[in-house]
Amino acid sequence: xxxxxxxxxxxxxxxxxxxxVPKESIQPVQIVVEPENTDDVLINPGKGxxxxxxxxxxxxxxxxxSVVSIGYTRFNWAKIEPEEGHYDWDHIxxxxxxxxxxxxxxAFGVMCANTSSSKAYVTPEWVxxxxxxxxxxTAENGEPQKIxxxxxxxxxxxxxxxIQALAKRxxxxxxxxxxxxRSYGNWGEQHTxxxxxxxPDISAEELRDLYFIPYxxxxxxxxxxxxxxxxxxxxxxxxxxxxxxxxRRDGIVTYSDGSEGRMVYGKAPAIFEYPASYLxxxxxxGNWQYSAVRSVVETGAPTYLQIYEDMYxxxxxxxxxxxxxxxxxxxxxxxxxxxxLSSGTPADxxxxxxxDGVAPLYASACLKVGLLDENGNLVQAYPxxxxxxxxxxxxxxxxxxxxxxxxxxxxxQPVQYQxxxxxxxxxxxxxxxxxxxxxxxxxDHWYVLGTITILxx
Numbered sequence: 001x002x003x004x005x006x007x008x009x010x011x012x013x014x015x016x017x018x019x020x021v022p023k024e025s026i027q028p029v030q031i032v033v034e035p036e037n038t039d040d041v042l043i044n045p046g047k048g049x050x051x052x053x054x055x056x057x058x059x060x061x062x063x064x065x066s067v068v069s070i071g072y073t074r075f076n077w078a079k080i081e082p083e084e085g086h087y088d089w090d091h092i093x094x095x096x097x098x099x100x101x102x103x104x105x106x107a108f109g110v111m112c113a114n115t116s117s118s119k120a121y122v123t124p125e126w127v128x129x130x131x132x133x134x135x136x137x138t139a140e141n142g143e144p145q146k147i148x149x150x151x152x153x154x155x156x157x158x159x160x161x162x163i164q165a166l167a168k169r170x171x172x173x174x175x176x177x178x179x180x181x182r183s184y185g186n187w188g189e190q191h192t193x194x195x196x197x198x199x200p201d202i203s204a205e206e207l208r209d210l211y212f213i214p215y216x217x218x219x220x221x222x223x224x225x226x227x228x229x230x231x232x233x234x235x236x237x238x239x240x241x242x243x244x245x246x247x248r249r250d251g252i253v254t255y256s257d258g259s260e261g262r263m264v265y266g267k268a269p270a271i272f273e274y275p276a277s278y279l280x281x282x283x284x285x286g287n288w289q290y291s292a293v294r295s296v297v298e299t300g301a302p303t304y305l306q307i308y309e310d311m312y313x314x315x316x317x318x319x320x321x322x323x324x325x326x327x328x329x330x331x332x333x334x335x336x337x338x339x340x341l342s343s344g345t346p347a348d349x350x351x352x353x354x355x356d357g358v359a360p361l362y363a364s365a366c367l368k369v370g371l372l373d374e375n376g377n378l379v380q381a382y383p384x385x386x387x388x389x390x391x392x393x394x395x396x397x398x399x400x401x402x403x404x405x406x407x408x409x410x411x412x413q414p415v416q417y418q419x420x421x422x423x424x425x426x427x428x429x430x431x432x433x434x435x436x437x438x439x440x441x442x443x444d445h446w447y448v449l450g451t452i453t454i455l456x457x
Contacts, residue, residue: 026414026453028338033449035332035438041067041320042435043103045425046177046269046363047327049307049319050107055099063316064309067323070177071099072107074188076114078124081162089169100175109180109225110166111188112159113147113195115139123148127158135198147198150184151206159183160214172221177304178271180225180248184211189250190229201230208236216243225271228260241267249300251275253292258300269303269327269362272296279308290318294325301358301393303327324437329357330388330423332438332447333396337419340453343411346402347452351421355391356437365389365434366427369403371417371452376442379417380406383427388434407454416453420446 048069055071073095081087092108099106112123118141121128125146128134132148132155139145148155163183170176182188184207186195202210215224226240227248237247246268249260254275261270297305305326312319336350349369355361365388371380382403391397407415422432422445432445440448 026340026455028340031335031337031339031450033335035335035440035447037331038437038439039320039324040435040437041323042329042437043067043069044328044434045365046361047303047357047359048305049323049326050271050273050304051307052273054095055102055104057102060309061313064312065102067312067320068104068307070105070107070304071095074114074180074182075108075110076117076119076122077110077112077159077162077183078119078121080110081124081165084124084126084130084158085161087165087169092170096173096175105175105177107177107179107225109182109188109227110162111182112184113145113186113188115145115186115194117145118143120145123155124158127155130154130158132158137195137198140194147195149199150202151210156210163214163218167215167218170222171219176222178223178225178246178269179215179219180227181212181215181245182227183215185227185229189227190233201232204233204236207233208239212236212240212245216240216245223268234263237263244268246270248273249302251278252296252300253289254278256296256300258296258302261300261302265301266360269359270300271304272300272302273306274308279311290315293322297322297325297358303359303362324356325358327357327359328355328361328388328391328393330355330361330391330434330436332421332436332440334398335421335449337449337452339451340414340455341405342455343407343457344404347405347419348400348402349419349449350398350400351386352396352398353386353388353391354396355393358393360392361389364425366424367401368422368424368432369401370420370422370446371405371454372420372442372446372448373417376418376444376446376448378430378444378446381422388423405452405454407456412456414453414455416451418448419450419452420448422446 050070050072051068052072096106114122133152134146134148136144137147185191186193192201224245225248226245241264246264248271249256250273252258252272264270331354333354334352367384367386369382369384370378384401384403423434425433435445
């Protein structure tokens with residue numbers, strides 16, 4: 001980044017080495033920096049495109065894989081717990097590790113009914129052998145599948161034991177972005193479409209008490225997600241949202257304009273998914289309905305959005321734009337500082353950031369000011385005020401930070417550094433976790449404002 005013309009930075013660097021320049025000859029000059037915007041697709045914590053499937057490194061195009069943030073799938077309960085108390089965690093761990101190798105997170109849900117499955121038992125057979133009530137229905141492949149009685153106490157007891165074990169293994173796992181509450185309904189979507197002949201829909205209170213509360217009690221760290229099933233359950237959804245659960249809205253464009261996402265706006269990250277029917281219609285018509293996708297994003301302000309390879313390949317420019325629009329997208333708009341000050345003196349730095357996404361940041365983040373050497377390596381870092389979670393969409397956020405910049409002990413000559421800012425996930429982190437849609441990034445994602453000279457006291 002170079003100073004704007006309104007600054008009075010010398011046109012040429014002094015030929016005399018800095019340490020030989022007399023302290024008295026260095027006069028502080030106010031520097032105003034307005035970085036250029038970039039439109040790079042940024043893979044940042046707590047947002048992005050979600051791929052529903054196994055993202056094999058050899059099968060999918062590198063350009064497509066580069067824009068995916070999260071991998072996702074659904075598991076049948078019977079596959080994870082084939083015998084009571086004996087868990088085959090390898091199925092989940094394999095998916096986690098596949099995405100971890102690609103520096104991506106993973107998310108999932110576990111189902112008790114799934115008419116898309118060829119299995120007769122999605123809820124494990126041993127649950128029924130223990131006395132849980134169930135009824136047979138015909139799955140999509142024409143074969144029978146047994147559906148549990150959603151309020152049966154034996155079924156619920158076994159399910160609760162499974163949820164406890166699931167949380168013990170995965171709650172707080174940094175490689176997991178979120179976990180769906182998918183125990184109730186066909187595909188775990190909290191409705192009985194295609195299985196209504198077995199048992200009717202449960203009440204909103206039963207959904208809360210029998211399905212939400214067990215997950216919420218078990219998982220204290222990982223983000224939980226409630227698939228939006230029926231309007232009749234909205235009271236329960238809002239109750240859960242107030243306690244940290246978020247919403248997944250399936251069927252956007254075809255069945256929803258995305259407005260359900262506003263239920264969680266400012267509280268938790270909304271997750272949007274397409275219906276298969278939309279994808280089929282889009283392929284057959286040759287029209288991906290870009291305007292409809294953009295409208296849903298603007299209406300519902302999702303943080304996560306499903307993506308398919310053929311969708312992305314059909315119009316990469318459009319989906320790159322959408323990738324930056326969903327969730328947050330921070331830019332450094334302006335910085336004002338003085339390019340020289342005495343060691344131990346507060347460096348009053350005026351910063352202006354802008355969120356060009358549709359939603360706030362819901363993940364952990366903190367701001368630091370850094371002094372870098374000429375190669376961009378960190379010398380010192382200073383945590384400063386400024387909460388990125390409060391940078392709301394479409395608003396310039398201006399504030400002043402005042403880190404006390406210091407020379408190393410015993411230093412008697414002025415030292416010149418690169419002054420930079422960085423966004424970290426946690427204050428204890430040593431490297432910035434967040435990228436900005438602004439020019440001037442180092443390899444470690446510090447954003448350089450310019451040079452600053454620290455004078456001996």
